[in-house]
Amino acid sequence: MHGLVNHGPGRSAWEERPQRVLQDPTDAIVRITTSTICGTDLHILKGDVPSVTEGRILGHEGVGEMTQVGRAVSTFHPGDRVLISCITSCGRCDFCRKQMYSHCRHAGWILGSTIDGTQAGHVRIPYADTSLYGIPPDADEEALVMLSDILPTGFECGVLNGQVHPGDTVAIVGAGPVGLAALLTAQFYSPGVMVDLDDNRLEVAKRLGATTLINSTDGEAAQRVMDLHGVDVAIEAVGVPATFGEYEHCRSISRCNRRQAVRTQLFACAQRTPAGIGYADA
Numbered sequence: 491m492h493g494l495v496n497h498g499p500g501r502s503a504w505e506e507r508p509q510r511v512l513q514d515p516t517d518a519i520v521r522i523t524t525s526t527i528c529g530t531d532l533h534i535l536k537g538d539v540p541s542v543t544e545g546r547i548l549g550h551e552g553v554g555e556m557t558q559v560g561r562a563v564s565t566f567h568p569g570d571r572v573l574i575s576c577i578t579s580c581g582r583c584d585f586c587r588k589q590m591y592s593h594c595r596h597a598g599w600i601l602g603s604t605i606d607g608t609q610a611g612h613v614r615i616p617y618a619d620t621s622l623y624g625i626p627p628d629a630d631e632e633a634l635v636m637l638s639d640i641l642p643t644g645f646e647c648g649v650l651n652g653q654v655h656p657g658d659t660v661a662i663v664g665a666g667p668v669g670l671a672a673l674l675t676a677q678f679y680s681p682g683v684m685v686d687l688d689d690n691r692l693e694v695a696k697r698l699g700a701t702t703l704i705n706s707t708d709g710e711a712a713q714r715v716m717d718l719h720g721v722d723v724a725i726e727a728v729g730v731p732a733t734f735g736e737y738e739h740c741r742s743i744s745r746c747n748r749r750q751a752v753r754t755q756l757f758a759c760a761q762r763t764p765a766g767i768g769y770a771d772a
């Protein structure tokens with residue numbers, strides 16, 4: 491099989507690799523039919539994540555078909571179609587029992603990190619029973635793969651950690667996939683202001699329901715949010731130093747009765763916090 495292999499900062503290659511094999515009774519082997527890239531992968535390729543060693547196959551998001559299961563796997567069978575969670579969980583340790591799966595003592599963010607990942611022909615999934623989700627045969631794979639990581643990150647790190655309430659005004663810095671996921675799920679509660687450098691992304695945000703678009707190229711985004719009388723919640727959804735500045739601006743323009751700003755860091759999407767994928771400052 492082939493996989494996208496990390497060879498250090500700025501270097502990756504699509505290479506022939508040995509076929510995946512079961513290592514533990516709780517493993518499954520999945521043939522990848524749809525995968526995608528994540529900001530985390532870009533951080534790895536920039537050299538920002540030293541725990542990901544040279545030679546590692548990248549990727550932690552995907553949809554596929556089960557080809558082999560270990561003898562202890564009871565939920566799935568060869569031929570089943572599955573959604574792969576970016577977080578692998580044993581389901582038994584103290585953190586898993588507290589639903590803090592990214593802190594699992596035996597797994598967590600391991601795919602494309604400490605074991606070979608999903609940007610490959612096949613992937614080995616440890617703890618298959620508690621790390622995979624069955625999907626119907628006619629499911630839309632390109633939509634479903636967004637549930638591996640991107641949509642839950644926008645919702646859990648951004649909207650839930652930000653404690654968005656009905657009637658709030660929410661500013662989201664960064665109209666990439668995670669920012670758009672935050673926009674979509676913030677609308678469970680409230681309208682959203684989208685801030686980005688790219689007009690094309692802002693146009694997508696408008697189609698997905700953003701009520702106000704701010705192009706931050708001129709550095710005046712914070713002032714223009716202030717012109718809207720500030721916001722109740724500000725979500726930074728890029729994860730690079732340049733946008734942390736916007737985040738600090740957003741903190742400064744959050745309305746003072748409930749100052750709440752949330753930063754979601756893509757490269758931290760697995761392991762930084764008890765919630766697993768982000769942190770909030772109130």
Ligand SMILES: [Zn+2]
Binds near residue numbers: 528529576640759
């Ligand atoms: Zn990801």
Ligand SMILES: [Zn+2]
Binds near residue numbers: 582
């Ligand atoms: Zn666990």
